[in-house]
Amino acid sequence: MNDSFSRINLSKANFDEIYVQEDPRGYFSVLGALDYMIPDIAEPIVRQLVAAKARASTERPLVLDVGCSYGINAALHRFPLSFNTLRSRYANREMAALSPQELSRLDRDFYASWPEIGQARFIGLDVSEPAIRYACNVGLLDAGISANLERGPLSARDAEVVRKANIILSTGCIGYVTEATFKRVLDSLDQLPWVISFVLRMFPYEPLSEAFEAYGLVTERLAGATFVQRRFRDVEEFQGTLAALAENGIDTAGLESEGRFHAELFVSRPLADVRAAPLGEIVKVTSGRNRPVGARYVQVETERGVRIALEP
Ligand SMILES: C[S@@+](CC[C@H](N)C(=O)[O-])C[C@H]1O[C@@H](n2cnc3c(N)ncnc32)[C@H](O)[C@@H]1O
Numbered sequence: 209m210n211d212s213f214s215r216i217n218l219s220k221a222n223f224d225e226i227y228v229q230e231d232p233r234g235y236f237s238v239l240g241a242l243d244y245m246i247p248d249i250a251e252p253i254v255r256q257l258v259a260a261k262a263r264a265s266t267e268r269p270l271v272l273d274v275g276c277s278y279g280i281n282a283a284l285h286r287f288p289l290s291f292n293t294l295r296s297r298y299a300n301r302e303m304a305a306l307s308p309q310e311l312s313r314l315d316r317d318f319y320a321s322w323p324e325i326g327q328a329r330f331i332g333l334d335v336s337e338p339a340i341r342y343a344c345n346v347g348l349l350d351a352g353i354s355a356n357l358e359r360g361p362l363s364a365r366d367a368e369v370v371r372k373a374n375i376i377l378s379t380g381c382i383g384y385v386t387e388a389t390f391k392r393v394l395d396s397l398d399q400l401p402w403v404i405s406f407v408l409r410m411f412p413y414e415p416l417s418e419a420f421e422a423y424g425l426v427t428e429r430l431a432g433a434t435f436v437q438r439r440f441r442d443v444e445e446f447q448g449t450l451a452a453l454a455e456n457g458i459d460t461a462g463l464e465s466e467g468r469f470h471a472e473l474f475v476s477r478p479l480a481d482v483r484a485a486p487l488g489e490i491v492k493v494t495s496g497r498n499r500p501v502g503a504r505y506v507q508v509e510t511e512r513g514v515r516i517a518l519e520p
Contacts, residue, residue, distance in 0.1 A: 213386055217384075219448025219449050221442070221445050227277060227334075227336045228336045228338055228339070229339075230342065231312060231315075232294075233298045240291070240292075242439050246406055246471060247379055248291045250473075251285060252494065253435075254377060254404060256491050256492065257375070258271070258285070258326070264484065267374060269329075269374060271329070271330045274332075274333050274381055275378050276332030278342050279339075279342070279348030281377060282332070282348040285326040286324055290498070319348060328375065330348065330349050331350055331369060333355065333370070334354055335354065335384075339354075340353065341354075357393065362392055370396050372397075373401060374402070375401055375404065376393060379471075380471075382407045386416070387419035400424060402481070403477075404475050405473070406435055406437075407474060409472055410452045410453050410458070416476075420476040424479070426478070428486065433493045434472055450465065473491070503518050505517070506518075
């Protein structure tokens with residue numbers, strides 16, 4: 209881990225314990241209580257980028273989710289679900305009584321019961337072996353690798369698993385991982401991918417964008433938008449984060465100063481793709497999209513054409 213990331217991490221609360229459980233109940237309970245929302249906030253952006261990648265290439269998008277945990281980004285992309293829907297599922301007292309094996313079996317059926325709405329398939333990388341096992345068992349990931357690529361290279365088997373990925377995604381993970389992980393992944397791929405990173409503002413992205421440049425990937429930052437990750441857990445985390453941001457000369461007024469972590473979006477792509485469609489043309493940010501509202505009219509594409517439905 210680079211020194212600057214290690215130092216910044218000291219200001220952040222430690223959640224290692226909930227990353228390594230056999231199933232995601234602890235994850236949703238603890239992070240849900242802190243209004244963790246980055247997978248929800250990222251989802252419409254990821255969907256637009258996946259669609260753009262699908263248009264730009266003949267191959268089906270295959271996303272390698274770095275720091276995928278229990279496969280939440282895959283769940284939200286592939287099925288009409290949200291972080292909060294899943295959180296409510298696990299908060300149910302009957303769910304709390306199940307063994308991890310029973311829960312995993314039910315979750316497999318649960319995910320299989322939703323229509324696929326995503327254009328991408330997912331594979332995952334996480335240091336947590338139980339999280340990867342769960343995400344594969346319930347069918348969210350086609351394959352996964354549990355490894356710490358900060359410490360060493362991919363095994364031959366793991367390199368084979370990631371080889372075909374053409375999009376690399378991460379939410380809530382940069383800071384735990386650095387350019388070291390990404391370089392090892394890039395060295396294992398058949399092609400240059402698109403790299404989509406949601407990064408807390410206190411982690412400088414230059415070490416990653418510079419590393420990507422050496423592979424021929426050009427990095428763009430989406431200007432004028434930030435993405436809320438979660439609220440600060442306690443006063444120590446709040447003050448430590450404000451101090452870390454101030455140290456990097458970042459103005460927190462109206463953002464972190466109001467009590468929540470903010471991330472930015474960085475996307476790295478081959479120059480020809482950037483020239484063909486700059487990031488600002490692909491991604492439209494719609495504020496308020498994720499807020500619960502009353503019933504609303506939606507268009508549904510059916511075999512008999514577009515129909516109107518009232519969605520509760
Ligand atoms: C805050 S969670 C984010 C999970 C998921 N992307 C999301 O947004 O819900 C951070 C994840 O990074 C993983 N992680 C920590 N260090 C890692 C490493 N060196 N390599 C891969 N994953 C790591 C943790 O196990 C955890 O699942």
